[in-house]
Amino acid sequence: MRRVRSSMSTAVGITTALLLAACGNGSTDAASSSTINIGQLEDQSGNLSLVGLQKYHAAQLAVDHLNAAGGLLGKKINLVAPDTQSDNTKMQQLARELVIKDKVPVIFGAQTSAEREAIRPIIDQYKQLYFYTNQYEGGVCDSNTFTTGAVPEQQVATLIPYLMQHFGKRVYVIAADYNFGHLTSDWVKAITQASGGSIVGQEFVPLTQNEFSSSIARIKAAQPDILIPLLVGNDQSSFFPQWASSGIKNLPMGSTVIVAQGYEHLRFQPPAAANIYVPTNFIKELGDYVPSSKTFVDAFMKKFPNDPYIDEEAESEYDAIMMWAEAVKKAGTTDQAKVKEILAGGISYNSPSGTVTIDPKTHAAVRDIYLAHTTETQAIEFPVMWKAVQPNWLSAVAGCDLTTKPDQTQYTPTAQMPAKVTQELTAIPVVKAGS
Amino acid sequence: MSAVISVAFQACQIFGIFLIVSLGLSIIYGVLGVMNLAHGELMAIGAYMVAMAVNAGLPLVAGIVLATVLVGLMGLVLDRAIMRRLYRRPTDAIVVTFGISLVVTQAMLLIFGSAQNSLISTPGGEVTVAGASIPTYRLVVTLVGVLAAYGLYALFQRTRLGTNIRAVSSDQDTAGCFGVDTRATFTVAFVLGSALAGLAGALVAPTVSLVPTLGQGFVVYAFVIVVVAGERVFQGTVLASAVYAVLNAVISYQFGSFYGLLALLGVTLVLIRFLPGGFSSLLRRPRVVAAL
Numbered sequence: 001m002r003r004v005r006s007s008m009s010t011a012v013g014i015t016t017a018l019l020l021a022a023c024g025n026g027s028t029d030a031a032s033s034s035t036i037n038i039g040q041l042e043d044q045s046g047n048l049s050l051v052g053l054q055k056y057h058a059a060q061l062a063v064d065h066l067n068a069a070g071g072l073l074g075k076k077i078n079l080v081a082p083d084t085q086s087d088n089t090k091m092q093q094l095a096r097e098l099v100i101k102d103k104v105p106v107i108f109g110a111q112t113s114a115e116r117e118a119i120r121p122i123i124d125q126y127k128q129l130y131f132y133t134n135q136y137e138g139g140v141c142d143s144n145t146f147t148t149g150a151v152p153e154q155q156v157a158t159l160i161p162y163l164m165q166h167f168g169k170r171v172y173v174i175a176a177d178y179n180f181g182h183l184t185s186d187w188v189k190a191i192t193q194a195s196g197g198s199i200v201g202q203e204f205v206p207l208t209q210n211e212f213s214s215s216i217a218r219i220k221a222a223q224p225d226i227l228i229p230l231l232v233g234n235d236q237s238s239f240f241p242q243w244a245s246s247g248i249k250n251l252p253m254g255s256t257v258i259v260a261q262g263y264e265h266l267r268f269q270p271p272a273a274a275n276i277y278v279p280t281n282f283i284k285e286l287g288d289y290v291p292s293s294k295t296f297v298d299a300f301m302k303k304f305p306n307d308p309y310i311d312e313e314a315e316s317e318y319d320a321i322m323m324w325a326e327a328v329k330k331a332g333t334t335d336q337a338k339v340k341e342i343l344a345g346g347i348s349y350n351s352p353s354g355t356v357t358i359d360p361k362t363h364a365a366v367r368d369i370y371l372a373h374t375t376e377t378q379a380i381e382f383p384v385m386w387k388a389v390q391p392n393w394l395s396a397v398a399g400c401d402l403t404t405k406p407d408q409t410q411y412t413p414t415a416q417m418p419a420k421v422t423q424e425l426t427a428i429p430v431v432k433a434g435s
Numbered sequence: 436m437s438a439v440i441s442v443a444f445q446a447c448q449i450f451g452i453f454l455i456v457s458l459g460l461s462i463i464y465g466v467l468g469v470m471n472l473a474h475g476e477l478m479a480i481g482a483y484m485v486a487m488a489v490n491a492g493l494p495l496v497a498g499i500v501l502a503t504v505l506v507g508l509m510g511l512v513l514d515r516a517i518m519r520r521l522y523r524r525p526t527d528a529i530v531v532t533f534g535i536s537l538v539v540t541q542a543m544l545l546i547f548g549s550a551q552n553s554l555i556s557t558p559g560g561e562v563t564v565a566g567a568s569i570p571t572y573r574l575v576v577t578l579v580g581v582l583a584a585y586g587l588y589a590l591f592q593r594t595r596l597g598t599n600i601r602a603v604s605s606d607q608d609t610a611g612c613f614g615v616d617t618r619a620t621f622t623v624a625f626v627l628g629s630a631l632a633g634l635a636g637a638l639v640a641p642t643v644s645l646v647p648t649l650g651q652g653f654v655v656y657a658f659v660i661v662v663v664a665g666e667r668v669f670q671g672t673v674l675a676s677a678v679y680a681v682l683n684a685v686i687s688y689q690f691g692s693f694y695g696l697l698a699l700l701g702v703t704l705v706l707i708r709f710l711p712g713g714f715s716s717l718l719r720r721p722r723v724v725a726a727l
Contacts, residue, residue, distance in 0.1 A: 045544065047646070047648070177693060203691045203692070204691065204693065205691075205692060205693065206692075206693055206696075208648075208651065208652055209652060209692060209693075210643045210644065210649060210652050211449075211643075211652060211653070211692070212692070213445055213448050213449070213573070214445050214683075214684060214687030214688055214691075214692050214695060215687075215691070215692055217441045217442075217444070217445055217567075217688055218687075218688060218691070220441075220567075220568075221437075221438065221441065221688075234644050234646040235644065235646065235648070235649070235652070237644045238642065238643040238644040238649075241556065241557060241641070241642060241643070241644075242557075242642050242643075244556070244557070245556075245557040245559075245561070245570040245572060245642070246561065246568070246570060247560070247561040247563065247568040247570070267644075268556075269556040272556075
């Protein structure tokens with residue numbers, strides 16, 4: 001009896017000591033010190049690092065700009081950005097660390113929808129203010145989440161009618177086999193059918209697949225007018241050089257992620273990434289057309305001269321951080337509840353690519369969308385743009401209204417719903433600045 | 436008709452590259468009893484070397500030859516430095532090759548970054564038969580695969596070295612009693628297997644995105660093929676590769692590439708259950724020529 005009790009008390013003693021040590025280490029009380037820590041969760045290594053690194057660098061640039069302008073509330077901003085290594089489990093672990101250990105007032109990040117959905121339960125559990133800064137398949141209606149990336153109302157509802165008007169009605173989709181690929185595919189199908197076209201084939205490909213010979217054979221057999229590749233990650237981008245050597249020339253491709261996210265037009269020899277249409281909020285080449293984009297591009301390349309590209313997600317990340325800073329200034333505090341209130345009130349920000357406004361009902365961003373097109377030589381041109389495209393399927397059709405009803409769901413489209421998204425989408429030509 | 440030809444072309448493409456990767460893995464497994472978990476990384480090194488060679492100005496063929504030789508030499512270094520201590524410990528050797536694969540992947544990540552930005556393009560156009568087309572390069576790869584297989588066959592059947600390999604893979608101790616230098620045979624097998632991995636990687640380099648993990652997709656298929664090949668290193672592997680290539684091509688064409696892989700795994704489960712000796716047990720008993 002005595003032996004058991006003494007070893008029990010030793011165990012209790014050691015455990016208490018360890019707990020105290022752990023609690024004492026590394027926890028920064030964001031309010032009382034002279035710096036404000038902000039958290040970022042991005043993949044700086046692994047299959048998704050091609051995009052993750054750009055977002056990480058964009059965050060560093062944003063923090064630099066904010067600190068150069070005097071910081072926030074008189075304090076310097078410090079970026080706490082652990083590497084999530086393209087691993088969903090790491091994502092969850094590091095999200096918990098940022099929330100519980102580092103107690104950051106805001107978290108920015110996640111690239112794939114799988115990553116976002118892996119951490120959203122943690123975000124909601126702790127009512128953590130969170131910005132999702134990637135284009136995605138839409139539908140997230142969450143009181144704690146704000147999104148600055150482009151959504152299908154802005155990318156698919158603009159792209160499909162434009163392509164069908166110019167090229168024909170038979171559409172083939174090849175997509176990554178996870179939630180983003182499936183849901184964006186659903187959007188493509190719904191909008192195609194609503195526009196009078198048909199899906200002549202569809203294939204979902206595992207993320208680690210890099211051999212596409214059978215997929216290419218199936219595409220050729222279906223004889224589509226338009227190909228929609230929704231492929232993600234370094235391995236899946238092998239599709240393009242294989243497609244280029246497969247014998248089909250000039251089949252127009254449309255996507256929400258190719259070129260604007262993984263800069264395939266710079267990584268592959270023509271014609272692998274030629275004739276691709278991508279509606280996007282920003283890409284590096286926009287700097288030749290919009291003066292505010294040029295300023296952003298120049299600043300980015302000055303800080304990171306060896307970076308190969310600045311994609312749509314990097315700019316979304318930058319926008320999110322700057323918008324959060326605006327909200328903090330308005331609120332006079334980093335307190336999460338107060339900042340969320342300001343953000344949800346419909347804050348606006350002049351981003352490098354135009355005005356970005358948070359829609360109070362959905363916490364999504366209303367933004368200008370530019371249609372990027374790669375020529376035969378894989379140079380970029382912008383045939384048209386759409387101004388201030390609303391993410392209104394989520395509010396008008398799915399019934400998301402965070403002003404009256406708190407929510408934590410992701411709504412997904414059924415065949416009917418996106419067809420009812422009828423906002424006037426007028427394409428206007430893009431004019432080069434100074435011409 | 437064009438669908439049948441298209442599937443036949445797919446099967447050819449898959450067969451060519453599967454064969455080279457599987458033969459390399461099969462030789463190492465047959466002789467050393469080790470599942471070389473670093474095989475995919477050796478492929479990746481071969482691919483990167485070709486890309487570097489071509490970007491430096493060498494013609495593609497020279498680059499491929501160079502890559503094959505260099506990866507073979509790397510196999511020699513690995514064998515001398517690490518594998519020789521594990522000849523009698525195949526289970527430990529598997530863990531060690533896993534460690535090697537981790538080290539190599541991370542080293543490549545550190546040296547080259549996560550994805551190469553300048554890739555080499557696939558040379559040649561395509562061949563069209565009755566409406567179905569196949570890139571000429573893929574046909575060339577298949578041809579190289581068949582030639583490599585034939586070369587290995589000649590090596591195995593007609594040379595003393597090949598006989599030693601077959602003897603050691605069949606029964607290591609008895610071969611040793613007959614005077615075969617088993618340690619040297621192990622080294623040769625590992626070098627040969629590595630060189631084949633390098634060749635496979637070099638051949639796929641113009642067609643895939645260059646990432647350190649590019650070999651892993653191919654190596655999954657190779658593992659499965661080696662498992663069902665059975666004890667006859669050469670004939671079993673060739674037969675298994677051919678059957679699997681056709682199966683994968685047919686299912687992938689009909690249902691998509693995910694189901695193609697699923698079909699292979701499903702068939703493997705069935706084969707292991709009902710044909711434990713693998714495809715080799717369908718062939719006649721081998722005659723091992725005594726190395727006297």
